[in-house]
Amino acid sequence: NAGVTQTPKFQVLKTGQSMTLQCAQDMNHEYMSWYRQDPGMGLRLIHYSVGAGITDQGEVPNGYNVSRSTTEDFPLRLLSAAPSQTSVYFCASSYKNQPQHFGDGTRLSIL
């Protein structure tokens, strides 16, 4: 049972480049979310989804897009990378009100 799988684990981008962070879960969870973690700021919610075809914004959505075409996958797209998006990104999934399961994170640096 793989749980929540995030790829890649590390990535370096140049300012202005675009990329997609992948997230997949095999637990049939309806709820999935993306967070970014920065020193001293805990985890901040970027976007979340409560089921296939349904997404909504979190507290820091600017510069990011998401889609949810299947229950299993919830990719996060950076449209035009900026140095302020240097962070560690976590994907999580759960049933509603149940504990979230987290991936191991993607460490992203924007030069």
Place this chain on the structure above:
Amino acid sequence: AQSVTQLDSHVSVSEGTPVLLRCNYSSSYSPSLFWYVQHPNKGLQLLLKYTSAATLVKGINGFEAEFKKSETSFHLTKPSAHMSDAAEYFCVVSPTSGTYKYIFGTGTRLKVLA
């Protein structure tokens, strides 16, 4: 609105002494509450959860937490710290009816001294 406050950003204890990590919450409903641990360069791992059954909750690695509604607290404790407990700990409130957002505390970094 819901909120979570972790009262200490850093806690240092000596190996073998008790651990206390404090968490206060605010919620209009009876919440579900969780504690997670994050070791360096790792994802978040669930330590324990409170979901309105027993108020004293036992988790993994000897940790436990007590839900106190009158004090709106959910403090994490362990009788005897081990070097491997050094990590960051997060207190989390689950979404209430009609919302889908989990509320995270800002974390407490636990240092264990030899």
